[in-house]
Every structure is written in structure tokens, then in C-alpha cells.
Amino acid sequence: MTSRFLSKSRYMNGLQCPKLLWMACNAPDKIPEPDASTQHVFDQGHLVGELAKYLYPGGIDVPHDDFKENVGRTRELLAERKTLFEAGFMSGGLFSRLDILKPAGRDAWDIVEVKSSTSVKEENLHDVSFQRHCCRQHGLKIDNCYLAYVNNQYVRKGELDPAGLFTIQDITTEVDAAANGLEDRIHSMFATIASAECPDVPVGGQCSSPYDCPVSTCWEELPANNIFTLYRGGNKCCELFHQGILYIKDVPGAIKLSRSQQIQKWCDINGIPHIEPKPIRNFLASLQYPLHYLDFETINPTVPLFNGTRPYQKIPFQFSLHLAEDHGTVKHYSYLAEGTGDPRPQFLARLKKAFGKSGTVVTYNQAFEEGVLNDLARTFPEYADWIKGVCGRMVDLLEPFRKFHYYHPDQSGSASIKHVMPALTGKGYEGMEIADGAAASREFLNVTYGGASEEERQQVRANLERYCGLDTEGMMWIVERLRQVSNS
Numbered sequence: 001m002t003s004r005f006l007s008k009s010r011y012m013n014g015l016q017c018p019k020l021l022w023m024a025c026n027a028p029d030k031i032p033e034p035d036a037s038t039q040h041v042f043d044q045g046h047l048v049g050e051l052a053k054y055l056y057p058g059g060i061d062v063p064h065d066d067f068k069e070n071v072g073r074t075r076e077l078l079a080e081r082k083t084l085f086e087a088g089f090m091s092g093g094l095f096s097r098l099d100i101l102k103p104a105g106r107d108a109w110d111i112v113e114v115k116s117s118t119s120v121k122e123e124n125l126h127d128v129s130f131q132r133h134c135c136r137q138h139g140l141k142i143d144n145c146y147l148a149y150v151n152n153q154y155v156r157k158g159e160l161d162p163a164g165l166f167t168i169q170d171i172t173t174e175v176d177a178a179a180n181g182l183e184d185r186i187h188s189m190f191a192t193i194a195s196a197e198c199p200d201v202p203v204g205g206q207c208s209s210p211y212d213c214p215v216s217t218c219w220e221e222l223p224a225n226n227i228f229t230l231y232r233g234g235n236k237c238c239e240l241f242h243q244g245i246l247y248i249k250d251v252p253g254a255i256k257l258s259r260s261q262q263i264q265k266w267c268d269i270n271g272i273p274h275i276e277p278k279p280i281r282n283f284l285a286s287l288q289y290p291l292h293y294l295d296f297e298t299i300n301p302t303v304p305l306f307n308g309t310r311p312y313q314k315i316p317f318q319f320s321l322h323l324a325e326d327h328g329t330v331k332h333y334s335y336l337a338e339g340t341g342d343p344r345p346q347f348l349a350r351l352k353k354a355f356g357k358s359g360t361v362v363t364y365n366q367a368f369e370e371g372v373l374n375d376l377a378r379t380f381p382e383y384a385d386w387i388k389g390v391c392g393r394m395v396d397l398l399e400p401f402r403k404f405h406y407y408h409p410d411q412s413g414s415a416s417i418k419h420v421m422p423a424l425t426g427k428g429y430e431g432m433e434i435a436d437g438a439a440a441s442r443e444f445l446n447v448t449y450g451g452a453s454e455e456e457r458q459q460v461r462a463n464l465e466r467y468c469g470l471d472t473e474g475m476m477w478i479v480e481r482l483r484q485v486s487n488s
Ligand code: SF4
Pocket: 016, 017, 018, 019, 020, 201, 202, 203, 204, 206, 207, 208, 213, 214, 215, 216, 218, 219
């Protein structure tokens, strides 16, 4: 059933894509529930929102489970001239709830929007401009608008300090600019909502900007190896798609493609991999036994959990290390943090103990493991020399794929291990309960710091061991296959 009011979230939907807005209002059941990853982002945002309330002692929480009650209670509470959390306003078919509304001067109010991001973004300005418009429609005098976002330079020392965790920035001028044309946009959005037909909007850059659109059906209609899988295609993908080019293999010769993109096109046309034996052999020749296949998993909580850590800092909680000798012996070492304390001291001690004194350290996307280790070296200087030595022995297995010395059409324009491993070795992550780093991080946080049962905790820990272990075992398979393809 059509729902014809325009809330703040629908306004943001409408700015992103008219089709998304129409579906949110007319076919909400066709929009999937947030997936675990999106839900995690929402949960982090909720936590940040709760912490921001500590910045305004004496503020009143307006009940917001029922929107009519929320609006009614807000109306009553305005007279008290106190800071309100989750105040709601409905006027002229528009509805908005505000994170924080605080009295300013004798009869005005300021808006404070809370975000878990670490800077002011364009979409935040539109978000607040809509809130301010709703308040003004309701007859409120609004002075200034602020954004309270996470200060990524904050370092936790003991109890969490909300004043240190947030940066509060006056964004009134920027909101004024974002409000230009707002009424016209609202008018046009109401027309979209009232339309009997869903707008026909082709997929494009708007599907992931500023947010990942939850409407997956638009993309499901596209075939494999479509133009959007063009390696580092960016805007070119959208331009070509809008010119009617659906497949990479159909990109006209007159269109300038990068070397990698040309290889990808060639592979799609011929249906076979592209192999450059010499650079692959050079890469393999740089590997010195014993080979240390290494992979880390990290958490990066918005709100720092441990002393001396910052918001979003990567905290390693797991490693997998496959140690391969040149005579074929392989040993596996792993670590998965137990308990709720800071995992880093144990992580480092166990890693150092498992490591050999010589041999190449093989990573996939070296910048990640190297970045985590260098961060650890700053916090634990007693390991700094050892870490420097480890980083000096690293090679990046991503390189032959990023440079397209090897490319298989099944990689769909991606050099990630998640695409390379199945394409090259025929083995992959199918059927794994945890199949990517974001899920590993989320699940570890949930079973370690959330309210999971012991049974669930053990199950997730077993899944984590399997997942991280597959990453390093998969690297061994990839190296083995590279040897075969470069010698055949
Ligand atoms: S997937 Fe893209 S085209 Fe489809 S509704 Fe979302 S933003 Fe619009």
C-alpha cells in the first residue's frame, strides 16, 4: 500500500535514486532487509548516537517506537526548553526525527546530527537541511546546525570520554547551500511517490553512492562479465552502459582501454586465460624458502575498546601462517584471541614464536598486513626491529594478478583472492559460514563482546579458524598453480 509521506530517510533515498524512493514508498516488501554488514553499520551508528547523548546532560529521550506518540510527546516537551533526543516533527506530509535538538538563546533551537563517520560528507548536509526544513515547517526557529562526528585522533585512556570521541562542527553555512532547491526536490519526490509506475532507472554510479542501494534486483538482471566488471572501469562503465554496451567483449575498438582492460576484453572474447610466463616466473623466482604464507584478521571498532587505541584502528585478533619448506613439508600455525582483553600482546608473541628467521613472507595485499604490523611496532616498540625484518621479507601475491600477468575470465575483473583462487585453482570459499574479512570481524566482535551463547561462540570460532586458514592455504595453491601455468 502506498505511503505518501516523505520522511528524512525517504528524502535521502530520493536524492540517490527515484526508483529507490518509489520502491521504499510503494513496494517496501521488495527491498530486502539490511544484510549483516549493513546491520553492523547501523548498530555502530546506534552506539555512537547513544554516546553522543552524554555530551548533553539533562537531555530528555523522546520515546520513538511509535511515531505518532513521538511527534505528540515532542510537541509537549518543546515547552520545557530542554535538550531533546529523537524529537520528531510531522508537517505538510514531511516527517523527520532529530538526533539532538537543543535550545539556543531565548526562543530558538540548534540541530545536532550525530554520525559515526570521521568527517562531514555532502549527504550529511542534505540530511540536516531536510531536518531543518521540517522543524521550520513546524514553526520552530532554528539557529545553527552542527554535525557531531567521530574524532579519529581520539585515543582512549581508561573510561571512554565522549567529549574526546566527538568533533562537533558548525555546518550551518554548508547546510544553507545544500538547502538550495530543497522545496523543488521535495515537490518532485512527492510526484514520484504518487506515480502509479515505478520509474525506469538504469543501474549506474548512483547505486553505490552515497550508500550501497539495497535493491539488488536491478543488478541481478545483468549477465556475467557485464560492462560494470571492467577492471578499474569507474565512470567509463556507466558511460559505456548508457551507450548500450552490455558486455566487455562488445566494447568498440575505438574506445581507449587500459592495458589490463584490453587483456580482460581479449579473455572475454576468447574464453581463455591470459598468461605471461616470464614475469610470473620472475615473481616465483623471488620467493625464498621457507615460505611464510601469512594472513591477519582484524576488528576496527568505531568506539575504541582498548586503552591506547583510536576509533576505527585495526586491531588484529587472528592470524594464520602456513610455513612451507622446499622439500614439501608444510606446518600450520594459527592464533585466535580468547577473552575480551586487548588481543595484540598475545597476537605478537604467538606470531613471533611461530615465525622462522629467514624466508619470504607471502601475503595477499601486502599493504594490509604490513600496515597492521607497522601500527603494532609503534605501540609495542620492543617488537619494532623484528617487525621491520618481517616487513622487509614480504612479497605481495596480489601483484601478478594486479598487473594482469595472469587473468582468467572467471575473475570478473577482480584481482582479489576471493575471485583469483576459484578461477585459478577451482577451489574457493563456497559453503563457508564466514567467507570474507568483514564477516570475520563482525562475527568475532559479536561472539566476543556481544551476548552470544557458548555454543554459538564455539561455532563461530571454528568458522573463523577455517576461514583464515583457507586464505593462507589458498595462497599456497595459487603459487603452485602459477608454477604450473608458467611452465606449461
Ligand atoms: S540499484 Fe540502482 S537503479 Fe536500482 S533502485 Fe537502487 S540505486 Fe536505483
